Amino acid sequence: DIQLTQSPSFLSASVGDRVTITCRASQGISSYLAWYQQKPGKAPKVLIYAASTLQSGVSSRFSGSGSATEFTLTISSLQPEDFATYYCQQFNSFPFTFGPGTKVDIK
Amino acid sequence: QVQLQESGPGLVRPSQTLFLTCAVSGGSITSGSFHWNWIRQPAGKGLEWIGRIYDTGSTNYNPSLKSRATISVDTSKNQFSLQLSSVTAADTAVYFCVRGMARNWFDPWGLGTLVTVSS
Numbered sequence: 022d023i024q025l026t027q028s029p030s031f032l033s034a035s036v037g038d039r040v041t042i043t044c045r046a047s048q049g050i051s052s053y054l055a056w057y058q059q060k061p062g063k064a065p066k067v068l069i070y071a072a073s074t075l076q077s078g079v080s081s082r083f084s085g086s087g088s089a090t091e092f093t094l095t096i097s098s099l100q101p102e103d104f105a106t107y108y109c110q111q112f113n114s115f116p117f118t119f120g121p122g123t124k125v126d127i128k
Numbered sequence: 129q130v131q132l133q134e135s136g137p138g139l140v141r142p143s144q145t146l147f148l149t150c151a152v153s154g155g156s157i158t159s160g161s162f163h164w165n166w167i168r169q170p171a172g173k174g175l176e177w178i179g180r181i182y183d184t185g186s187t188n189y190n191p192s193l194k195s196r197a198t199i200s201v202d203t204s205k206n207q208f209s210l211q212l213s214s215v216t217a218a219d220t221a222v223y224f225c226v227r228g229m230a231r232n233w234f235d236p237w238g239l240g241t242l243v244t245v246s247s
Contacts, residue, residue, distance in 0.1 A: 022192075053231050064237035066235075066237075076233065116177055116192065118177065121174050122174055
């Protein structure tokens, strides 16, 4: 299985901060990576797919980059509604796997 | 827009079979290059992909479930289902049904249904 690791596991930030989350894959996954946002008690919501493509309807303050084994999700200016847990997920090979998540909390 | 809704028992006894159904509304389960997935999340933990099915009936599963999972589709009812046999407490989780698009994304997700395995 392809293992995804995320760093940091937890980060505390303020409204307006620029935030970057890293996802690393145990082997190359081309650009078959998506990012999701999950709020407590809710289902995840896709933000980015194909590593860098913004899903329709998602704010442009979210951006993604990377390929092969290293990927980043950046929030350019953190807003109150962005406090949540973020997961990366790969579609390169079966079984599809998710990273362990990064919780973004209010400083 | 497409919406998904899970249904099924909230409590399953150990060693029994968990059975969930996902009703798809707002679109046909046979349209497009979509696949139909089950993903679960134990309380306070991360997400685990269980498996997927196409409208043709073609399936893929997570080997971690050791062949206990079976996903089926009923195109006449516009729904798909999950059976998970020989359940244990480790199968207690929120189960989501989710549409997948090629190798791009999972979207939309159902609201999720909590299944507890307990005697």
